[in-house]
Amino acid sequence: TMAVQISPSILSADFARLAEAAAAVSNADWLHVDVMDNHFVPNLTLGLPVVESLLKATSLPLDCHLMIEDPDRWAPAYAEAGAGSVTIHAEAARAPVRTLRQIRAAGARSGFALNPATAVEPYEDLLGEIDMLLLMTVEPGFGGQKFLDVVLPKIRRARALIERHGGQIWLQVDGGVAAETIERCAEAGADVFVAGNAVYGAGDPAAAVDALRALAAG
Numbered sequence: 597t598m599a600v601q602i603s604p605s606i607l608s609a610d611f612a613r614l615a616e617a618a619a620a621v622s623n624a625d626w627l628h629v630d631v632m633d634n635h636f637v638p639n640l641t642l643g644l645p646v647v648e649s650l651l652k653a654t655s656l657p658l659d660c661h662l663m664i665e666d667p668d669r670w671a672p673a674y675a676e677a678g679a680g681s682v683t684i685h686a687e688a689a690r691a692p693v694r695t696l697r698q699i700r701a702a703g704a705r706s707g708f709a710l711n712p713a714t715a716v717e718p719y720e721d722l723l724g725e726i727d728m729l730l731l732m733t734v735e736p737g738f739g740g741q742k743f744l745d746v747v748l749p750k751i752r753r754a755r756a757l758i759e760r761h762g763g764q765i766w767l768q769v770d771g772g773v774a775a776e777t778i779e780r781c782a783e784a785g786a787d788v789f790v791a792g793n794a795v796y797g798a799g800d801p802a803a804a805v806d807a808l809r810a811l812a813a814g
């Protein structure tokens with residue numbers, strides 16, 4: 597059985613208190629950092645300077661999700677800064693093979709993200725370059741959106757492709773993941789779960805992480 601990992605998204609935390617937000621989920625596996633540039637998505641969040649400060653403020657590894665127009669230019673810098681994982685979007689990357697290799701060469705895990713309407717099959721030949729495949733379960737841009745269950749069949753197909761490829765690639769879901777939806781994601785084959793609202797909207801974020809982990813583990 598697969599090891600469940602939980603990656604709380606600080607997009608749903610208080611941006612003036614990010615160090616406290618990280619400390620509140622010390623039982624998580626990762627801290628998910630949503631980088632948005634107001635071009636790839638209609639929202640603006642934070643960039644490399646904040647990530648550099650967060651790296652000093654927490655011992656959790658950072659799971660940086662780049663929702664930006666030019667990931668080829670910026671992704672290596674996040675990896676060189678010390679992010680544990682750097683994820684670029686298929687819809688934005690113009691040289692994904694080179695960029696995924698640069699992320700790995702800088703010592704981070706390489707992530708590759710697909711929006712809800714982007715098929716996984718065209719990227720099968722890239723799986724050797726990818727440490728984590730991210731399937732968006734909302735349209736990217738905002739926390740607190742409703743989980744899109746139209747993505748569930750793609751999670752199953754991605755899991756089958758990953759198993760054909762040796763099973764080492766992590767399969768992450770992001771968007772609307774909560775107590776009501778996480779079991780369906782896990783059953784479909786996801787093993788890394790991003791949760792923003794379900795963690796930071798809860799009275800006790802650490803307890804929410806434990807509860808999500810238990811549900812996903814079945």
Ligand code: DX5
Nearest residue numbers: 605736737739740772792793
């Ligand atoms: C959305 C972001 C997500 C967001 C998820 O574009 O990529 O990481 O924080 O938030 P919830 O879990 O509230 O849907």
Ligand code: ZN
Nearest residue numbers: 630661770790
């Ligand atoms: Zn995200």
